[in-house]
Each structure stands twice: as structure tokens, then as C-alpha cells.
Amino acid sequence: MSRRVAWYVVLVAVAALFVGPFLILLSAATKPAGQDVFGFPPDLIPRPPVGTWFREAWTTIPYARFLVNSVIYVGITVPAYLVVSALTAYPLARIAFRGRGVFFMLFLSIMFLPGELMLIPRFLVMSQLGLTDTFASVILPAILSSLGIFLLRQAFAQIPDEVVEAARVDGANEFQIFGRICVPIVAPTLAVLAILGFVSVWNSFIWPLVVLTSQSKFPIALGIAYLSGVAGTDVRGLAAGTVISLVPVIVVFLLLQKRILNSMGGAVKG
């Protein structure tokens, strides 16, 4: 056996470790009623695979509602996040003004105010604003993040001076330079941030749990948690519902994996 084959064996074995739990979930979601979900030895191949549990999860729990809600949350949050981050990052990278360093540190300090610790005060801010249990309460805290400002500031700073100077000579003002020249140039960074934003909003769970009370406004991840509470013993329905929730993220990931994976290392390295 060649060395290369041996490496592939190792790679596949490790892959089983990371994909296995999802396959076991899929198996639980597609097994017919007569076949045990658990038991020794594990009987993982559904005979035959059935779609019953997906249909059941879809009808007994307002799954479609949760999915639509998540699409709304992503659809509003991500564009707003990109616009606010770009506007904030631009002067920090390209305009000389007093206190620029201080403003940059201010926005970076967000990193040290982790969401978990902000649950209580943000909940109170939302009630002061009369926004608890609204779509806005879920969206507003997710619009500003230090990662977006940090990455976009770097991208804006790397634009060559000549490009901007040419526009300035032609009489463009700062807002035109920003919108027509600089934003298109940093489009790849915006795309990466859009993907990261999508994943994080789609998976968000704790904050909606705290601020929402109406089930009709739940995003999908909270819907799953709800399902696991309501249908505690229905192991197949829960598995089916969870599989449904995973499909959109996995599809986006498969389509854009190269961009996501390449960005990750770079993003953290800064």
C-alpha cells in the first residue's frame, strides 16, 4: 500500500468523525416507524428511507413560519450590516481626521463586549424602546460588529492612492468616491462578510430566545429548540426538523466553500 493511500485512509477516518453525527441524524430522520432509532449494534441504514417525519415536522410545528422568519432576519440584517460597516470603516481607512485612532479603538472594543454578557442590559434597552418581541429587536444588535469594520478598513486602506486621486481631480466628492469607486473595489471583502453574516444570523439562538416571546417570530434555530421541548419524545420528528434547518446553510456553504475557507485564515490573521 502506498503512502498516499494510507493518507487517504486517515483523511476519510477523520472525516467520519466530523460528518458522522450528521449522518446519524439523517438516518434517524429517515428510518421507517418499524425500525429502532437506537439499539446495539447500531442499525443506521434506513430500510427503506421514508419522508414521513419530514412531513410531520413540517405540519405539527410551524416550520415554514420559522424558515420564513429566518429568511427575513437574514434578508434585513445582512445588507444593513454591510452598509453600516462600510460607511464606518471608510473614513477610518481613508480620511485624515483628529481622533481617528480613538474611534477605531472604540469600534474594536466591541470585541470585548461579548453578546452573552450583553443579554440583560440589551433586553432592558429593548424594553425601554418598546421593542421586545419584535423583529426589530432581533435585527438591531446584529448590525454592528468589529469584524466587519476591521476587515473593511483594511480593504479600503489597500486601494491605491492613484485610483482615488484620479476621481478627485475629476471633481468627485468623498461620497461619490466611496460609492462609485471604493465600494466596488472591496466587493470581495463584502461578499465574505455577507456569508459570515448569513451563517451567524441563521444560527442565532440565545438572543432571540431572550427577547422573543411569540412563537410566530422565532427564527429556525430557536424553532428547533422549541421542537425538542414540545416533541421531547418524538426522536424522529426532531431529527427531521433539525435536518431541514441545516439544509440552507450547507447549500450556501457548498456553493461558496472556496471563498469561505480562504477567507477564514486570512480574516483571523488580519
Added chain:
Amino acid sequence: MPGLKGRVVGQHRYTPYVFMLPGLLFYAAMFAWPAVIAIQLAFSDYDIVHPVRFSGLDNFVHLVHDPRVWIALRNSLLFVLMFLPLTVVAPLFLAMLVNLKLRAIQAFRMLYYLPVITSMVAVAVAWRYVFNREGVVNWVLGLFGAGPTDFLLDRHWALPTVVLLEAWKNAGLFMMIYLAGLQAVPSDQVEAATIDGAGPWQRLLYVVVPALRPTFAVTLVLSMLEAMRAFESVYVLTRGGPLDATLTLGYYIWSKAFQDYDMGYASAVGLLLWAIMIVLAGFNLLVTRRRDV
């Protein structure tokens, strides 16, 4: 930082502030204002129903005498101790594996990364099937003669199981960070070491690890902060149980605030966690700065 010298001056004094206005508004409303409220609450009594009442240091006095805070602190520190080798050391080997020049290696990177993009809730549900009393893990252990264990219901196994799940979910992220670091290691150094007769372990210890110092600094601080604030996984897997075995500071804050509605006290514990995280991050910064000089 490249190219951050001043560019435009004079066109309009207020231009930068006009750009930053939305960002500053969100900063004020979603970060600064809540931070002020958190500090104020830590010195108050508040149960949502009655108005906020200033209570001085009462919460902190209570905190010192609250045995569950110490249990939570101990569990959080245990969490960090078990989490660090799983996220700082193990993913380096993953990264070296997917750094091999083999066909379809990108596909394996993708598979290892999969848990990172999925929600903690979904991951927790998937793991319930794996760690169930009659699940796959217990079957494998049974082959070696070990009796079935209810991992999440067992006082000794619950915390390690939660840590394992968190580490598994984050391994792909740490792997990608290391991969970026590995690809920046000059290959001529590695080759030189090979020619000098260094085996794979020697190359790792004497060439790769020293070259990865800045990367270790990043993963170490990320890993510590992640472990210190562990909450989501605890919430969906064990709710702090059994018998407080998985009660972390993050979960304790949540349960005090949103189960007992003891918002003031929860905020005081929040400040404690916040302080620990800042100390950890600051310590890390200090250590890595010194190394770089």
C-alpha cells in the same frame, strides 16, 4: 497597517463623522448604553417588576458567599483546561493533515469545517443521537467491555462531554487558522531541516512550532475566551445539570437573570466574568508581546 496616512483634508470637516454616524448610533444604542446599564445593575436590585433600587455592594457581598458562583467558576476553569488542548493542539494536526499536497484535499477541509457553520442547537440535537445510552458511542465502548453510560446525565461525564462537543464544533475553525499559519512557514527552512536529518517530529518541534508562534497567540486567546463564556452548548445539552456539574458562569448568569429574574445579581456575576475575560486577554497580549521582541 499599510496605507493609513491621511488622505483627504479640508473638503469638509464633518465628512468623516457623517460617514460614521450610523455606526456611532448603533454603537451607542447597542453597546455603550447597555454596558452602562450592566454596570449600574450590578450595584442594584432589580426583578423586572419593581423599579431598580440602588443596593451598593450587596450583590458583590452575596457573590462572595454564594457557593454556586464558586462551582460555576470552577466548572468554567475546568472547561478552559479541557478545552485548550482540544482546540490549540489537536487542530494543528488537522491542519498539517489537510496541508498535504493531495488531490481533493479541499473536499476534506470542507468536511472538517462543516460543524463550524451549523448551529449549536442542530449540533446538540445530532450529538444526542450519538451519545444516547443506546447510541453509537456506547456501542463502541461496549465492544471494549465498558458498560453503557448516560454521558449527559452522569455527574462526572457531563462536563467533559459538553467540552468535547464545543471542541468538535470549533475544530474546523482552528484548523483553518493553523492552515493559514502553516502556509506562511518558509518551506526552505523545513527542507533545510530535512536535509540536516530531522525527522517529522523534530521538524514539527524545532521548525514549525516556533514559526507558528503568532498563530498560537491567536488560537490561545480565542480558545480561552470561547471556553470561558461557554453557554449555548450548556443550555441545549444539560441546562447546567446534573447537580450543577455543567453549571458555567455564562449559564449561571442566564439562569439568574431569566429564570429567577434576579437581574442585578446576574449583572454582578456578569461583571466578574467580564473582568476574568479582560484579564485573560490582557495576560495573553502581554505574553505574546514579550515573545515578539
